[in-house]
Amino acid sequence: MPRKTFAGLVCAVAVGFVVLAVVCISGPALNETTPASAAENAVTFPPVDQLIHYTTVRRGVTREHMLTNPQALAAIKAGQPVAVGTHVVLVDYQSDVLHRYLVAQKVGEGSADWAYQWFWPDKSIKADENVAQCYSCHRSREDRHFMFTFTDALSFK
Numbered sequence: 001m002p003r004k005t006f007a008g009l010v011c012a013v014a015v016g017f018v019v020l021a022v023v024c025i026s027g028p029a030l031n032e033t034t035p036a037s038a039a040e041n042a043v044t045f046p047p048v049d050q051l052i053h054y055t056t057v058r059r060g061v062t063r064e065h066m067l068t069n070p071q072a073l074a075a076i077k078a079g080q081p082v083a084v085g086t087h088v089v090l091v092d093y094q095s096d097v098l099h100r101y102l103v104a105q106k107v108g109e110g111s112a113d114w115a116y117q118w119f120w121p122d123k124s125i126k127a128d129e130n131v132a133q134c135y136s137c138h139r140s141r142e143d144r145h146f147m148f149t150f151t152d153a154l155s156f157k
């Protein structure tokens, strides 16, 4: 191989590495506009002491208290949409110790306008949770306010 061609090859490889390094270093910066899966979203921490505990689900050491506000329970019974801002909360106890709050909140007028969040007992958000999964599972209940415990809310007295 002539000396010049060899030098050119080395040079090309070096340039290639530089390009690769720049792409790698700037990669995460370019991604900054993509929201993290469990960043803060539209869901606010609910006023739990103002909500009504309408049903309990028990499974082994798990005890789940389901809460929502009185206006939402009245709307559900009347077959009306719940008000924008309504919280539906699952308070999860493990062996009688508060473990987390799973929160659904009505964020718009449409029947699919719900958003989800996982809060720890100190009200901080679980950082690595993919709340899109909450939404997609609950979406199967779109005709029942996205609620699995819709019938319990309906029959609560």
Ligand code: HEC
Pocket: 057, 064, 066, 088, 089, 090, 102, 103, 104, 116, 117, 118, 129, 131, 133, 134, 135, 137, 138, 146, 147, 148, 149, 150
């Ligand atoms: C694979 C399906 C599935 C996923 C994913 C899921 N849920 Fe649920 N969720 C349920 C079921 C089923 C119930 C009824 C209670 C039970 O069986 O424990 C429920 C109950 C609830 C309730 C009480 C109101 C209701 O719908 O009955 C809230 C609030 C809730 N989930 C929030 C969340 C949040 C927040 C997440 C994500 C961090 C989440 N859920 C993920 C299936 C799911």
